[in-house]
Amino acid sequence: NAGVTQTPKFQVLKTGQSMTLQCAQDMNHNSMYWYRQDPGMGLRLIYYSASEGTTDKGEVPNGYNVSRLNKREFSLRLESAAPSQTSVYFCASSEVLAGDTGELFFGEGSRLTVL
Amino acid sequence: DAKTTQPNSMESNEEEPVHLPCNHSTISGTDYIHWYRQLPSQGPEYVIHGLTSNVNNRMASLAIAEDRKSSTLILHRATLRDAAVYYCILRVRYGQNFVFGPGTRLSVLP
Numbered sequence: 001n002a003g004v005t006q007t008p009k010f011q012v013l014k015t016g017q018s019m020t021l022q023c024a025q026d027m028n029h030n031s032m033y034w035y036r037q038d039p040g041m042g043l044r045l046i047y048y049s050a051s052e053g054t055t056d057k058g059e060v061p062n063g064y065n066v067s068r069l070n071k072r073e074f075s076l077r078l079e080s081a082a083p084s085q086t087s088v089y090f091c092a093s094s095e096v097l098a099g100d101t102g103e104l105f106f107g108e109g110s111r112l113t114v115l
Numbered sequence: 116d117a118k119t120t121q122p123n124s125m126e127s128n129e130e131e132p133v134h135l136p137c138n139h140s141t142i143s144g145t146d147y148i149h150w151y152r153q154l155p156s157q158g159p160e161y162v163i164h165g166l167t168s169n170v171n172n173r174m175a176s177l178a179i180a181e182d183r184k185s186s187t188l189i190l191h192r193a194t195l196r197d198a199a200v201y202y203c204i205l206r207v208r209y210g211q212n213f214v215f216g217p218g219t220r221l222s223v224l225p
Contacts, residue, residue: 004158033213035215040217041217042202042215042216042217042218043159043215044215045213045214059214090158090159092158103149103161103164104151104159104161104213105161106158106159106160107158108157108158109156109157109158
């Protein structure tokens with residue numbers, strides 16, 4: 001079972017370059033999320049998609065764009081990378097079940113360094 | 116989103132029980148209490164969650180205070196593999212935003 005798959009796992013960018021982080025889940029979940037984690041910190045929500053065709057801003061959306069390509073895939077784009085975006089990025093998915101909130105399933109993370 | 120407060124770090128000896136506390140004094144009636152843990156260099160993984168009653172699963176137990184203003188995650192016998200950062204999170208029913216604080220870093224001593 002693959003679960004949540006993120007690519008790439010590592011990336012080094014120069015300031016001003018653009019890139020897209022890809023995320024795919026095979027659990028048929030409706031909801032998908034992008035988080036970032038800075039050293040020694042908890043995770044902060046960047047964007048989420050409650051269902052196919054919808055996206056919403058989280059706590060720290062500035063400098064990022066997202067696309068919910070289909071039910072399986074949710075991508076995160078950095079249009080003009082900045083050193084402050086150096087972080088580990090996690091994609092997650094969940095299913096909001098009737099009467100319950102559903103658990104989050106996380107990918108292994110993508111470590112991004114912006115020079 | 117309601118806020119949670121956890122100790123920055125805790126230590127335990129291997130094979131002993133561990134009680135990880137969490138305060139959430141501003142919890143509302145529709146907030147579920149979730150616990151996740153993050154092993155080194157991995158994404159967080161679900162541990163347990165509950166609303167009002169105590170909960171048990173194969174990984175841990177969750178004890179929720181009667182007033183719901185605090186909860187405790189109980190690992191019955193700590194192993195070296197349980198060394199991780201543990202996050203206590205409140206999630207509104209059907210809510211989309213899990214808010215992760217800094218969590219508690221648990222060290223397990225052999």
